[in-house]
Amino acid sequence: MESLLSEVVSYVLRESGEDISKYDDSFLLKSIEKRIITLGVHSKREYLSLLISSKEECLALNGTLTVCYSEFFRNSLTFAYLEKLVLPALFSFKNRLKQKEIRIWSAACASGQEAYSLAILCEELIATSTSVLSYRIIATDIDPEQVEKAEKGVYSTDMVGNINLKRLHNYFVKQGDNYLVSKKIKNRVFVSQFDLLSKDAYCPPSSIFGDFDIVFCSNLLFYFKPLYRNSIIRKISKCISADAYLVTGETERAFMFELGFTEVFPNSAIFQMTKKDK
Ligand SMILES: C[S@@+](CC[C@H](N)C(=O)[O-])C[C@H]1O[C@@H](n2cnc3c(N)ncnc32)[C@H](O)[C@@H]1O
Structure with missing residues (x-):
């Protein structure tokens, strides 16, 4: 799993200039799993191949990492x-x-x-x-x-x-x-x-x-x-x-x-x- 994450981190850095290694590993993994479901890809390895060949996917994954949800009087x-x-x-x-x-x-x-x-x-x-x-x-x-x-x-x-x-x-x-x-x-x-x-x-x-x-x-x-x-x-x-x-x-x-x-x-x-x- 660690090698999958470090590969994802380096492709996203190369294609988007964004260093996503700052994000918590479990959050990164969950975000990757969500992309896998959205794209209908069959495995994490298949997702990685897609990421390597697609700048758009690097940007899309990076885009999902900024969560902006808020509420008035939250909590x-x-x-x-x-x-x-x-x-x-x-x-x-x-x-x-x-x-x-x-x-x-x-x-x-x-x-x-x-x-x-x-x-x-x-x-x-x-x-x-x-x-x-x-x-x-x-x-x-x-x-x-x-x-x-x-x-x-x-x-x-x-x-x-x-x-x-x-x-x-x-x-x-x-x-x-x-x-x-x-x-x-x-x-x-x-x-x-x-x-x-x-x-x-x-x-x-x-x-x-x-x-x-x-x-x-x-x-x-x-x-x-x-x-x-x-x-x-x-x-x-x-x-x-x-x-x-x-x-x-x-x-x-x-x-x-x-x-x-x-x-x-x-x-x-x-x-x-x-x-x-x-
Ligand atoms: C989930 S929202 C939280 C909003 C609000 N604080 C709340 O609790 O409802 C997280 C916010 O943090 C911002 N954010 C992410 N990284 C940041 C950083 N390095 N510096 C400042 N804001 C950041 C995001 O753009 C996003 O709007």
Whole structure:
């Protein structure tokens, strides 16, 4: 199996310029098996012969490796903890310190649902408080198509199924069959392209200096080998405020436990993180 994977990796690299060796082996294998079913090929060896002779297939396989699925308020327990406990505590802490802004980074934002869900929670907190505290959400993704969608903030009816009617009414504008995020939250979300594995920058240039209080890196880590997962977590730890929160996806909690992080609340996928300067 190892030799099959290394051959696939080298053909895809040659034909597409993309180094897919960063992806977790079991994810790569599953993706190859899906292509085998889609193409009606009979074995992994037969698939390899096809891959060798077809640049299109190299590109097609590579294309299946970027999974962009997202949802508003994905993982309801995580968002409930954020809404009821984490964000209120952070707002009052910042108020006490007379700081002006809460800074959040949605680090693999796909088409923006995560970032706008967080913006809705922040707006609701601000609406019930007398403080002058503001918030800023930096939303980044490696995929320019996702960045464009997140910037547009237009979602079909089935994509807003997780949003209750009150929030839909307060934070979206109906546009034909679609829903457009309102200016109120769009103005607080700054979308740009950023590769979490790039060696050039330690935090998104659009954030200037990072200093994030909350970083969402959810449903991304599990696609990568441990070396790459750890490098992403190290990168995030350099651009946070002194004691910040890192939020992962539900299935990624195990990686965080392995690295010695402790969950702030059981099953929350919210971890406290200490800033690392190096
Ligand atoms: C499954 S989506 C997760 C979206 C959202 N965080 C969520 O939990 O719903 C994974 C996203 O990670 C992005 N991605 C993949 N590799 C990346 C990288 N190296 N840097 C930044 N984003 C990346 C993909 O383009 C995709 O939009």
